[in-house]
Amino acid sequence: MSDARQGLVRAIHQFVPSLAARDAIGSHTLAVQTLLREMGFESEIFADEIKLELDGRAQPYARYRRQAYRADTWLLYQSSIGSPIAGFLAERREPKILNYHNITPAHLLEGWDPYVGEAVTNGRRQLELLAPGVSAAIAVSSFNRMELVLAGYRSVAVAPPLIDLQAFDQPADAATLRRLEDAKVGGGRSLLFVGRISPNKAQHDLVKMLFAYRRVYDPLAQLHLVGASFSDSYREALLSFAHSLGLEGAVHLAGSVTPGQLAAYYQAADAFVCCSDHEGFCIPLLEAMYHRLPIVAYGAAAVPETVGGGGLVIETKEPARMAAAVHRVLSDPGLRQALIVTGQAHLSDFRLERTKAQFAAAVTTAISRPAGQPPVGQSPVGQPRLGHRVVRHTSGRV
Structure with missing residues (x-):
C-alpha cells in the first residue's frame, strides 16, 4: 500500500465495542488488523470489552485518551451496537472510517430485554452522531449501505465481512x-x-x-x-x-x-x-x-x-x-x-482473498481523499443529524 509506505498515513487503529473469540465481528476485526498490517499500516485494536480468551490482542479503549492527535493516524470503528466508544470517537480529531455490521431495530428486541433495546436505540442514535465526523464508511452489505446513506453518511463502500471459509x-x-x-x-x-x-x-x-x-x-x-x-x-x-x-x-x-x-x-x-x-x-x-x-x-x-x-x-x-x-x-x-x-x-x-481485496480498496479510497470530502459527484444525503451532544451510551452485545 503506497500511502502507508510514503508516510502519508502511518496507522489505522480499530475500535470495537466487544472483542470475543467465536464471534463474527470479533473474527472480522482480527482479520482486518492482519490486513491493515499487511498493507503497511501500524494497527492496534481498542475495545470496551475484551473477553479473556483474547486478552493481549486488544487494549481498553480508555488508554487511547492519552494518545495525542496525529494527522497521520486514522481510526476505524466496528459499529454493531450502542457503545461509549462512539461518544469517545466523536470527540477525537483524527479522520475516521466506520465499518457497519448493522444494528437491530429496537422494536424487535425491547419488549423482551429493555436493556438491549436501549443499547440498540443508542447505537442507532450514535450512527447519526458520528456521521458528520466520519470521512468514509464500509458496509458489509448493500442493505447496510442503504441504512448508512439514510443516516447521513456521504461516502459508503460495500465490502463483505472477512471470513475464512x-x-x-x-x-x-x-x-x-x-x-x-x-x-x-x-x-x-x-x-x-x-x-x-x-x-x-x-x-x-x-x-x-x-x-x-x-x-x-x-x-x-x-x-x-x-x-x-x-x-x-x-x-x-x-x-x-x-x-x-x-x-x-x-x-x-x-x-x-x-x-x-x-x-x-x-x-x-x-x-x-x-x-x-x-x-x-x-x-x-x-x-x-x-x-x-x-x-x-x-x-x-x-x-x-x-x-x-x-x-x-x-x-x-x-x-x-x-x-x-x-x-x-x-x-x-x-x-x-x-x-x-x-x-x-x-x-x-466471499473467498478471503477476494474480500480482503475489496476491503483494502475501500480503505485505500477512503484515505486517498482529504478527510470529510465525499467522492466526486456525490453530495451529502440523508436525514438531519444529531450534533455532538451528550448521549447516554450503553455497552452490550446483541
Whole structure:
C-alpha cells in the first residue's frame, strides 16, 4: 500500500465495542488488523470489552485518551451496537472510517430485554452522531449501505465481512452426529437454523412453519435451533409456544455448541431454514452453502443479497407457504441440486482473498481523499443529524 509506505498515513487503529473469540465481528476485526498490517499500516485494536480468551490482542479503549492527535493516524470503528466508544470517537480529531455490521431495530428486541433495546436505540442514535465526523464508511452489505446513506453518511463502500471459509471445514463431533443420525432412523426430515435465539431471528416463526410442515408433509420432521439465547424470557416463551402446538419433542434448542458439534448439525440436516426479520449479513447462510445444504429463507433485509442464487428466497413467511417451499426443495432432487451448485458458485464471491481485496480498496479510497470530502459527484444525503451532544451510551452485545 503506497500511502502507508510514503508516510502519508502511518496507522489505522480499530475500535470495537466487544472483542470475543467465536464471534463474527470479533473474527472480522482480527482479520482486518492482519490486513491493515499487511498493507503497511501500524494497527492496534481498542475495545470496551475484551473477553479473556483474547486478552493481549486488544487494549481498553480508555488508554487511547492519552494518545495525542496525529494527522497521520486514522481510526476505524466496528459499529454493531450502542457503545461509549462512539461518544469517545466523536470527540477525537483524527479522520475516521466506520465499518457497519448493522444494528437491530429496537422494536424487535425491547419488549423482551429493555436493556438491549436501549443499547440498540443508542447505537442507532450514535450512527447519526458520528456521521458528520466520519470521512468514509464500509458496509458489509448493500442493505447496510442503504441504512448508512439514510443516516447521513456521504461516502459508503460495500465490502463483505472477512471470513475464512475454510474455517467452516471442521470434523464433525462423532457423538453429536451419531445422536442426530439415530434420531432420523424412524424417518422425518431434519431442519436447521443457526443463530442467536432472539426475537429478530424469529425462531417462533420457524416453529409455526414446522407445525404446518408436519401436518401436511412430514409428521416426523424435526427442527434444530443452534445458538446462544438472547434472553431467558424469549427462550422460555419459544419453548412454551412449541409445547402449546404439541411440538415439545420436535423442536430442539441446542444452545451454544463447539465447532465440531456445529459441523455435526450441518452434516445431519436436510435443509437450512431462516425466517429472520432483520439481518445485516447472516454468515450462517454461507456456512449452510459450504456444507451443501439447500436453503429456504424469508427475504428480509440483507438475506436475499447474502443468499444470492444459493437458496429459495420467498417474500412471505406465512407458515403454510414457508412449509410448501421447504417441501418443494426437499421433494425435487433437481431443484435441490441446482440450489447447492449455485450456492457453491456464490461462495466464491466471499473467498478471503477476494474480500480482503475489496476491503483494502475501500480503505485505500477512503484515505486517498482529504478527510470529510465525499467522492466526486456525490453530495451529502440523508436525514438531519444529531450534533455532538451528550448521549447516554450503553455497552452490550446483541
